[in-house]
Amino acid sequence: MIIAIDGPAASGKGTLAKRLAAHYGFRHLDTGLIYRAVAKAMLDAGADLTDEVRAAEVARTLDPTGFDDPALKSHTVGEAASVVSAHPQVRAALVEFQQIFAATLPGAVLDGRDIGTVICPDAEVKIFVVAAPEIRAHRRFLEAQSRGEPADEAAILADIIKRDERDRNRSAAPLKQAPDAVLLDNSYLDIEGGVRAAIDIVEAVRAGRRRV
Ligand SMILES: Nc1ncnc2c1ncn2[C@@H]1O[C@H](COP(=O)(O)OP(=O)(O)OP(=O)(O)O)[C@@H](O)[C@H]1O
Numbered sequence: 057m058i059i060a061i062d063g064p065a066a067s068g069k070g071t072l073a074k075r076l077a078a079h080y081g082f083r084h085l086d087t088g089l090i091y092r093a094v095a096k097a098m099l100d101a102g103a104d105l106t107d108e109v110r111a112a113e114v115a116r117t118l119d120p121t122g123f124d125d126p127a128l129k130s131h132t133v134g135e136a137a138s139v140v141s142a143h144p145q146v147r148a149a150l151v152e153f154q155q156i157f158a159a160t161l162p163g164a165v166l167d168g169r170d171i172g173t174v175i176c177p178d179a180e181v182k183i184f185v186v187a188a189p190e191i192r193a194h195r196r197f198l199e200a201q202s203r204g205e206p207a208d209e210a211a212i213l214a215d216i217i218k219r220d221e222r223d224r225n226r227s228a229a230p231l232k233q234a235p236d237a238v239l240l241d242n243s244y245l246d247i248e249g250g251v252r253a254a255i256d257i258v259e260a261v262r263a264g265r266r267r268v
């Protein structure tokens with residue numbers, strides 16, 4: 057079974073994807089890390105992020121064993137990822153890796169922006185996770201505080217809005233809800249409530265009660 061989870065920045069899709077994978081004994085791929093790895097390699101090389109040919113070459117030669125590098129999580133790398141991910145050649149270079157991962161048995165959970173629309177259009181379960189921008193910014197703010205990092209909630213909100221806009225308006229695989237995805241708004245759900253709602257969606261599909 058493939059569970060495809062998409063949604064905007066900081067909507068909680070990674071948290072849900074991890075929890076669903078653990079619940080069902082599936083593997084999990086945070087596809088944002090792939091674009092972050094391309095972006096970091098470009099930054100490290102001092103390359104121009106708008107150089108599509110060079111970024112695509114980086115994408116083709118990416119080493120997946122580096123996806124657990126904590127440096128990929130930085131704000132700078134995230135911003136750069138949203139620039140390189142807009143290049144069609146970069147996206148094309150990364151499709152096969154993601155589709156091979158998705159074919160893992162007994163199942164896989166992938167989260168990102170285009171899993172239900174482009175990478176796994178035939179996924180049995182598709183969930184599009186959203187939350188109000190202000191709520192997402194507040195959660196990111198709390199996350200930074202818990203790590204003892206200084207954070208400016210207004211600046212986080214501005215970044216989130218800018219990132220969403222770039223991801224939604226690019227021509228290659230823009231962020232959008234697949235027509236057969238179930239919308240999960242977790243603005244007023246805590247993590248446990250969101251996980252329960254997501255499991256209910258998966259179980260409804262498994263029971264054949266809902267074709268998502
Ligand atoms: N329902 C929830 N209630 C409260 N906090 C939540 C909820 N879901 C997620 N969070 C918290 O919100 C933050 C963002 O969640 P997460 O990293 O899962 O989002 P994401 O969509 O994967 O982000 P990105 O796409 O930017 O990587 C985390 O600190 C997470 O613990």
Ligand SMILES: Nc1ccn([C@@H]2O[C@H](COP(=O)(O)O)[C@@H](O)[C@H]2O)c(=O)n1
Binds near residue numbers: 088139169219223
């Ligand atoms: N399937 C995906 C996943 C991510 N992106 C781009 O990468 C940026 C960083 O993603 P995070 O989820 O780690 O924040 C994101 O803003 C997207 O531009 C993508 O295009 N497709």
